[in-house]
Amino acid sequence: MALKFVRGQGDGQAESGEGQKADNTHSPDNKSKWLVNYKDRLYRLSYYTGVQLMRFGKRIRRHAVAAVLDAQDWLLEQSAETRERAAYARISLRRTLEQEFFSPVRAFRARVKELRAEYDSAKSQGGDQMESFLAATSQELWAETRKVLGITFNYVAPLGAAALLFVTITTVNSFSFGLKVEYNSKVVGYVRSEADFEVAQAEMKKRIIYEDYIQPEDAVPRFTMAIVNDKDIISTNDLTDRLIESSGNELQEAYGLYIDNQFMGATTDGDSLLENLNARLEEYSTGAKDEKVSFVKDVQVREGLYPLTSIVDLRNIESELDKDESEERIYTVQKGDAPTLIAQKYDMRYSDLKELNPEIETELFVGQEVLISRSVPFLGVQVTKTVTETEDIPYEIEQVTDNSYNEGFTKVSVKGQTGEKEVTSQITYVDGVETERIVLDSRVVKEPVTQKVIVGGNKPLSYIPTSGGTNNGGFIWPVGGNGGYVSCRIWGYSGHTGVDIASQPGTPIYAAAAGQVVTAQYWGGAYGHYVKISHGNGLYTLYAHNSKLYVNPGDYVEQGQLIAAMGRTGRATGNHCHFEIINNGRYLDPLQYVG
Structure with a gap:
C-alpha cells in the first residue's frame, strides 16, 4: 500500500x-x-x-x-x-x-x-x-x-x-x-x-x-x-x-519523516521522499492476490512547519534508512560443541538456531562458522500473502500376523499409496525471510492407502535375550570393516539409550538379527537417518546417524544383511552407529547380548 x-x-x-x-x-x-x-x-x-x-x-x-x-x-x-x-x-x-x-x-x-x-x-x-x-x-x-x-x-x-x-x-x-x-x-x-x-x-x-x-x-x-x-x-x-x-x-513548510513516531528529519522535496519509500515497498511486491506489503515499523510523512536547521538533504535521510539496525553475528565451533550447547550459550531457542543454520544437525565440525543472528535493516519490509500448496499425506503400515507362515516371513498384500492435501496458509515474510505461517484451511484431495503386510507368526524366535549378562543373546556385531570401537556406552550421559560404535564414514551397518524393518527414514531430531527392526515378541534393534539407508519399511532382512552406511546425521559430533536393543519398551545394554 x-x-x-x-x-x-x-x-x-x-x-x-x-x-x-x-x-x-x-x-x-x-x-x-x-x-x-x-x-x-x-x-x-x-x-x-x-x-x-x-x-x-x-x-x-x-x-x-x-x-x-x-x-x-x-x-x-x-x-x-x-x-x-x-x-x-x-x-x-x-x-x-x-x-x-x-x-x-x-x-x-x-x-x-x-x-x-x-x-x-x-x-x-x-x-x-x-x-x-x-x-x-x-x-x-x-x-x-x-x-x-x-x-x-x-x-x-x-x-x-x-x-x-x-x-x-x-x-x-x-x-x-x-x-x-x-x-x-x-x-x-x-x-x-x-x-x-x-x-x-x-x-x-x-x-x-x-x-x-x-x-x-x-x-x-x-x-x-x-x-x-x-x-x-x-x-x-x-x-x-x-x-x-x-x-x-526560522521556519519553513516541509515534510517530516517519522518512524515509530520518532522524528528522522524534514525535507522540502516531499514527493521524492514518498517515491523513495514506495519504491522500497514495490521491491518486495509480487502483485499476488491478497498480498499486503508494508513497513515493519510505522512510517509517516507529515506536512507542516519545521525549523530551517531541521530540514536536511534527502540523501542524508535515505542513508539513515539504509543502515542496519543490528549486525550479523557469527560463532566459530569449538571442540566439544553441539547444536544444543551453542543455542544455550547465546540464550536462544534451538528452533531459531536451526532455522538460521538448516544443516547444523548433519554438519557440525570444529572451525565451522555458525550464524547466530542476521543483520536486520533499520527499515524492514513485511509481506503477507495467502498461498495454497499441495502436501503429501504419508501412508501407514499395518501388519497382519498369519500363523500359517513361519516367523520371519513377510509379504505385502496391499501396497501403500501416499495421499495429497491442499493447504492454504497465510505466510508473513520480513525482508524476504519467512517469519510466520498460519494455516487457514486444509482439504484432503486424495486419501492415503494403508499398506498391509502379512507377517509369519508360526514359530517364536529362539534368541530372546536373558538378563544373565552373558554374550550369547543371538545378536551379531552390527558394524563391519574393522568393527570400530565403542566411543560411548549405554547411559554414558543422561538420555543415552544405546551404545555408540565409532568408525570411518561409509562403514557398512548390518542387521544384528533377522526381522522386519518397521522404520527406515530421516528424523530431523537426534537420530538423523535411522533404521528400526522388529524381531518379534516386543524385541527391536535400532541403528542411528547413518549416511545412507539400503532398506525400506516392510522389508524382511536376514541376520548380517547390509541395511545402512555409517554417518553423522542427526545430533552427532562424529561418524558412529548408535545401536539400541529394546525389549518391550525397556532399553538393554547391547554389549551384554552381542556374540
Whole structure:
C-alpha cells in the first residue's frame, strides 16, 4: 500500500514519554498550576454533571414511557363502565373548553360585528352621534378584549413556555466546551483538553532536535474554558505549527519523516521522499492476490512547519534508512560443541538456531562458522500473502500376523499409496525471510492407502535375550570393516539409550538379527537417518546417524544383511552407529547380548 502525506497524529491523541518530559521543563509556578488544575477539574466536573443529568433524564423518560404503556394496558383491560367514564371525562373536557374558551371568543366576535354595524350607523348620522357611540362602547370593548386576551394567554402561555424550553435545550446542546490556549501572550487556538496541548508541545520539540531551542518570553500556557463550535477546535498538528511560530525560530513548510513516531528529519522535496519509500515497498511486491506489503515499523510523512536547521538533504535521510539496525553475528565451533550447547550459550531457542543454520544437525565440525543472528535493516519490509500448496499425506503400515507362515516371513498384500492435501496458509515474510505461517484451511484431495503386510507368526524366535549378562543373546556385531570401537556406552550421559560404535564414514551397518524393518527414514531430531527392526515378541534393534539407508519399511532382512552406511546425521559430533536393543519398551545394554 503506497504511503501518503498526513497531517499530524489526529485530534485528541495524547503521547507519553517525551511529550510529558517536555511539559516538566516549562512547568508553571505553583499558583498558575493550581489555577490551571482548578479550571480543569471544574471543566471535568461540569462535563460529568451534564453526563449524569442526561443519563438521569433518559432513565426518567424510560420510566415514563413504561408507565404510559402500563396505563394503556390497564385501560384496555377495564370494564365498559371505566370506558364510559373516560368518554364522560372527554365530553366534560370538551364542554369546559367550550364554556371557558370557545364560547367567550365566539361571543366576543359576535359583539364585534354588532359594534361594527352600530359604528356604521353612527358614522352615517353625523359627528355627535359618533362621539356618543365611541364613549358608550370603548369601555365595553376594552373589557371584552381583556377578557379574551386573558383566556387566550392562560392556554397559549404554557405552550409558548414549552416551546421556548425546547429551543433553549436544543441550542445549548449544539454548543461544545473547549479550552482556549494562550501561549507567549498569544491566543493560538482551542483544544478539547490540556492533553492535546501536551501532545503538540512534545511534537514541536521533536521538530527542533537539530538546533538550539529559542525559548519564548512567556512559555507558560494558559487555558480558559470556553463555549466553542466544533469547527473552532484545531488539530494537534495545526497547534504544533502555531507553537513553533511562537517560538521565534526560522521556519519553513516541509515534510517530516517519522518512524515509530520518532522524528528522522524534514525535507522540502516531499514527493521524492514518498517515491523513495514506495519504491522500497514495490521491491518486495509480487502483485499476488491478497498480498499486503508494508513497513515493519510505522512510517509517516507529515506536512507542516519545521525549523530551517531541521530540514536536511534527502540523501542524508535515505542513508539513515539504509543502515542496519543490528549486525550479523557469527560463532566459530569449538571442540566439544553441539547444536544444543551453542543455542544455550547465546540464550536462544534451538528452533531459531536451526532455522538460521538448516544443516547444523548433519554438519557440525570444529572451525565451522555458525550464524547466530542476521543483520536486520533499520527499515524492514513485511509481506503477507495467502498461498495454497499441495502436501503429501504419508501412508501407514499395518501388519497382519498369519500363523500359517513361519516367523520371519513377510509379504505385502496391499501396497501403500501416499495421499495429497491442499493447504492454504497465510505466510508473513520480513525482508524476504519467512517469519510466520498460519494455516487457514486444509482439504484432503486424495486419501492415503494403508499398506498391509502379512507377517509369519508360526514359530517364536529362539534368541530372546536373558538378563544373565552373558554374550550369547543371538545378536551379531552390527558394524563391519574393522568393527570400530565403542566411543560411548549405554547411559554414558543422561538420555543415552544405546551404545555408540565409532568408525570411518561409509562403514557398512548390518542387521544384528533377522526381522522386519518397521522404520527406515530421516528424523530431523537426534537420530538423523535411522533404521528400526522388529524381531518379534516386543524385541527391536535400532541403528542411528547413518549416511545412507539400503532398506525400506516392510522389508524382511536376514541376520548380517547390509541395511545402512555409517554417518553423522542427526545430533552427532562424529561418524558412529548408535545401536539400541529394546525389549518391550525397556532399553538393554547391547554389549551384554552381542556374540
